[in-house]
Amino acid sequence: MDGTALLRWGRVCLDDLADRREEINALNVFPIADADTGTNLLATMRAAMAEVRTRGPVDALTTHDVAAAMARGATLGARGNSGIILSQVLRGIADAVRGGPLTALTLRDALRRASVLVRDALSEPIEGTILTVLDCAAASAASCRDASLADVALAAADGAAKALGDTPSQLGVLRAAGVVDAGARGLVVLLDALVSITLGEIPARPEYSPRASVAAQPVEDSGETGSAEPRFEVMYLLADTDADRIARLRARLAELGDSVVVVGDGEGRWSAHVHCADAGAAVEAGLAAGELSGIRIESFAQHGREMASGHPLAPVDSAGKLDGPADRGVLAVACGDDAAELFEEAGAVVLAGDDGVTAAELLAAIRAMPNREVLVLPNGALPAHDLVAVGVAARDAHRDVLLLPSASMVQGLAALAVHDRGRIAVDDAFAMSEAAATTRWGSLRAAGERALTMVGTCEVGDGLGLVGHEVVVIDHDVRAAGRTLLDRMLAFGGELVTLLMGAAARDGLAGELVAHIGESFPGVEVTVYSGGQHGDLVQIGVE
Structure with a gap:
């Protein structure tokens, strides 16, 4: 054949x-x-x-x-x-x-x-x-x-x-x-x-x-799988790993449940499967073994997690407000001491990310939160697949975790501004997610090396203006790049601009950018904060 x-x-x-x-x-x-x-x-x-x-x-x-x-x-x-x-x-x-x-x-x-x-x-x-x-x-x-x-x-x-x-x-x-x-x-x-x-x-x-006499009857687990009451089927893909880590993963999943299968495609990608009672622990084991993606969790149980845990949701009044304050906390990743203070003043617990944040560090920080409900503002600290893995691993019968789509600190600040513990968790998370999503964000940087971008080649020291993660402006004058970036971002409208100034921002840069907004876009409100973050000279949020 x-x-x-x-x-x-x-x-x-x-x-x-x-x-x-x-x-x-x-x-x-x-x-x-x-x-x-x-x-x-x-x-x-x-x-x-x-x-x-x-x-x-x-x-x-x-x-x-x-x-x-x-x-x-x-x-x-x-x-x-x-x-x-x-x-x-x-x-x-x-x-x-x-x-x-x-x-x-x-x-x-x-x-x-x-x-x-x-x-x-x-x-x-x-x-x-x-x-x-x-x-x-x-x-x-x-x-x-x-x-x-x-x-x-x-x-x-x-x-x-x-x-x-x-x-x-x-x-x-x-x-x-x-x-x-x-x-x-x-x-x-x-x-x-x-x-x-x-x-x-x-x-x-x-x-x-099946025999007609038993086809419609539930079949009890005979115990031949060696597992006690598996509640979830957990599957995910792994990359960036090796045979030793896969062997350790297989052994760890066997400790957590049964029906454990971990296989490779022969080209460096692996797929893992387990039936277990603790889906979060199974995902956490994968995090330790390699780069996770394609996480899929299916529950064998017919009851919701709230009913099974014995921790029902707090009662709500006729307006949908919680009857009493929620046991809810917000965890935010922040880069820079001043930015950390901003988030703390707004009521968040801060995980410092000056040197980057790993999935394991974020998971540990979530688990250290004393709250029953945890809203997480990752602020661009990790890629989406890592965030999904962390969220799954952090949830258990006693904690609900919601990761919000904040890709930058300015989006995180916008989300935190509408946080309301008086709402039920899903409504609070929706309002915060909407605030983050409707905040256009960008950043001004100085190029550290010669590189090819989607708008051309930059040289060392050039000013780079980014919208999201894409370079849209290159200028030999960093301040000019900042002005052009603001023009691009405000061309679609905006009522409030937030400037979060970085540790390496030169004196006068904030004033020059504020003046440019006032001259070119009269009526737009501007708020300037010191962030102290490294890398971005300025993070810009437009609402």
């Missing part, structure tokens, strides 16, 4: 998984009876195929190009425990076809490799699952010597189907429900699709469905 044929197999897998999705979902009682294994497998295969489409014209792709793209797409887009395992089946194929097409020999190698990858990825292998069935498929393929690719594919599929029928005898929770393993059923669908491509025939399989 070349790349085109492998892609055709992927399309057949999509069609067959779509046809069998409800059947597979109905079998799903292990490790959690949440009836989504078929849906997760289909979503993961869709992600695999979508990645191939990003690699250019299909007829120009080799077998390995297609297989590697499918493995990467499945790893990054995996849904659920079964989806992550599917990604490793695809990675096994990718590893096996590095030197040429998929043949009888490389298919045997692919299944053997996939079996090893899956076992290595699991913290606690459970027999009677897709793991066992994949082993049997690999063993059946290995025993089919001197045969064609179609013969090996059929042997693997038949071996998997036989092992699938044996799963209830190996796992008590399956036996009690009268079902075979759902993930393993999905694997048989994939192998049967390979047979249909190579042999031109679809093997006949029985209809796998």
Whole structure:
């Protein structure tokens, strides 16, 4: 099979998984009876195929190009425990076809490799699952010597189907429900699709469905997962890590819960999965292991966190105001001593960020807050994916954390100006977020090196005017750059300008900028504060 044929197999897998999705979902009682294994497998295969489409014209792709793209797409887009395992089946194929097409020999190698990858990825292998069935498929393929690719594919599929029928005898929770393993059923669908491509025939399989007498009854966790009351399924992607950190992550997730799978795509990206009672701790473990993204948390519980924690929301009056002050605090990241004082005077607890702030430092600061509700003004200290990870890790049954979209200190000050503890948390956070979002912000800097920007090349010492994070003005005269920047920012209107002066701002700069606003934009109110921040000579907010 070349790349085109492998892609055709992927399309057949999509069609067959779509046809069998409800059947597979109905079998799903292990490790959690949440009836989504078929849906997760289909979503993961869709992600695999979508990645191939990003690699250019299909007829120009080799077998390995297609297989590697499918493995990467499945790893990054995996849904659920079964989806992550599917990604490793695809990675096994990718590893096996590095030197040429998929043949009888490389298919045997692919299944053997996939079996090893899956076992290595699991913290606690459970027999009677897709793991066992994949082993049997690999063993059946290995025993089919001197045969064609179609013969090996059929042997693997038949071996998997036989092992699938044996799963209830190996796992008590399956036996009690009268079902075979759902993930393993999905694997048989994939192998049967390979047979249909190579042999031109679809093997006949029985209809796998739960016993009618127990199909509608909830199935209790038999305890075979080794976990106590998992409440959440947590998944995320990792980069910028290594094998040792991944091993430590896998061990830590095993301490927190069960159904732990941590896999790689072979190209430096990893996907982690766990069922646990403490989603925040699982995310925190990921923060320690590498750069997180794509965090997804699904709750198995039917009740809200407030009900489960025994800490109901404070009562509100007919106007939506809290009956009494909220147990709420604001944490703000600030650069510069004077800026820190501004936030403190406005009622915030300050995390000093003069030398930068790490995700771990922000998480620790949130956890040190004594309040039940914490509103966080990050003020541009961390990228969005780190903030998401910190927010998830910081929340627990006794604390609600809301991270507000303040990308600069001037936006943070605007948000803090409308903070009202008399409102319920979501209303307070909305008002503050709106104030931050409607504050256009920019900054004036002196170039520290020669660099290419979107508006040209700057030289050392040039004045740079930025709107948000983009350079829009370059001028050899720093003060002139500041005036031009104000013209650009006020061209769209504005009633209030806030100037937050940096530690390196020269004497007279603030007065010159205020005078320019008064001459060019009469009626606009200007407020000047000393911030003391490094880097930005001035931060500018326009409301």
